[in-house]
Amino acid sequence: MYKEYWSKDFIIPKVGNPRLEKKKDLGLFSNMCHVHLLSHSEPAKMLSVTSILLISFILRVGFFLFGLYQDEYMPLPYTDIDYYVFTDAAKFVADSQSPFMRATYRYTPLLAWILIPTTFKYNQLWFSFGKLVFIVCDLITGYLSLLTLPSNHSFLSIIWLFNPMVITISTRGSSESLLTSFILLSTYFLVRAKNSNKWLISFSGLLLGVSIHLKIYPLIYVPTYLLFVDPNQPLHKPMTMKRILFVISLVIGFISLSYWMYSIYGMRYLNEAYFYHLIRLDHRHNFSVYNISLYLHSAQDKISSLQFEKIAFIPQLGFSLVIVPLCLQRGFKYPILKDLLIYKVMFIQTFVFIMFNKVCTSQYFIWFLCLLPQYLASTKLGVRKGLALLAGWILTQGLWLFNGWRLEFRGDLNVFQTGLFYSSCAFFLWNAVMASEFIHDVKMQIYEAELLKDKTE
Secondary structure (H helix, E strand, C coil), rough: CCCCCCCCCCCEEECCCCCCCCCHHHHHHHHHCCHHHCCCCCCCCCCCHHHHHHHHHHHHHHHHHHHHHHHHHHHCCCCCCHHHHHHHHHHHCCCCHHHCCCCCCCCCCCHHHHHHHCCCCCCHHHHCCCHHHHHHHHHHHHHHHHHHHHHHHHHHHHHHHHHHHHHHHHHHHHHHHHHHHHHHHHHHHHHHHHCCHHHHHHHHHHHHHHHHHHHCCHHHHHHHHHHHHCCCCCCCCCCCCCHHHHHHHHHHHHHHHHHHHHHHHHHHHHHHHHHHHHCCCCCCCCCCCCCHHHHHHHCCCCCCCCCHHHCCCCHHHHHHHHHHHHHHHHHHHHHHHHHHHHHHHHHHHHHHHHHHHHCHHHHHHHHHHCHHHHHEEECCCHHHEEEEEEEHHHHHHHHHHHHHHHHHHHHCCHHHHHHHHHHHHHHCCCCHHHHHHHHHHHHHEEEEEEEHHHHCC
């Protein structure tokens, strides 16, 4: 897909430099994964695509089988508590009842429908049917990552495919990979449309609508998709036939499924799957800067009408939905950058969305991790800066976990004043630093594309 613009002879010039050294064009993870393997004169590869996928499959099978053993013979279960929520909801559906009869089930009923086979016969194989579905979606996500990366950066797909955190989440029974596979499929078909195939543009919109039905947050990608379609269209005249076609397809995908669920389950579906997330008070295991406010409000019998966290969506959507795509929108005008840029912008949008979210857990990092390989392809982040950003992210997260441990396991109430709030603030501020560096990095790539265009003209 990207061979046309990322051939071995192509080198982007820097200001004052006739050539850009290729080692500087790889960034943090490129250098960590042996830059010398990406020789342009000899396109040697550590692993072929088939080998990467085969190893990825074997790793997931191994984790899955170990999980079965751990659930059976060890005191600490391997299966995620959410998976029991999903399968319990599936039992209600199998009995022709609402999945929302299961307390804490706050997802689309489609998820419970997909997991109905877990109710066929109570044994480990049928009970694990949902895990197998999530593992397949996990592999599809990784395969799409391979397809959409430039050939000389295909090794970056191992960030997802070989990642033990990703493998653990899907094999424990978390449904996140179902969503990531739909998001990457939607983006893949939009890029393949090459701004000319209306059928692929429509199909992409349909898939994004399904993604938004599964979880509401992919809504933030809509401006980026529209900027990708007809990128030379001025902002004061935003509507084009292709954009209208995309939006109509998206609305059909979202509304048809949502109305179908509403017609069966009524307002209970809307309240649990959508509206609940606007008022939720999930204060446990939460890195968010709003964590202390949520924690204190959860202990009150009567909650005040003035809650700062209730308006958390305003800065969250303001930055992720509007500001980030507009800051980087001019990059879509350059064909050399356009096909990868959409993934880079989506990565930054997701990162910022999670940073501002009033509930932020490690599981949410999967949302941007599926876009990280594409972001790192052709990044201008240096090794030192990349390692510093990663180290700060891990350290501030570790500081919060330490204070969370003090509170949850030692009952140290002083941690509110001495650590938990400050560590949440530190993690938020470091995420803000990272987001600004990511935006600056992409802006530099756009600037170099502009220089190249000026030079060729």
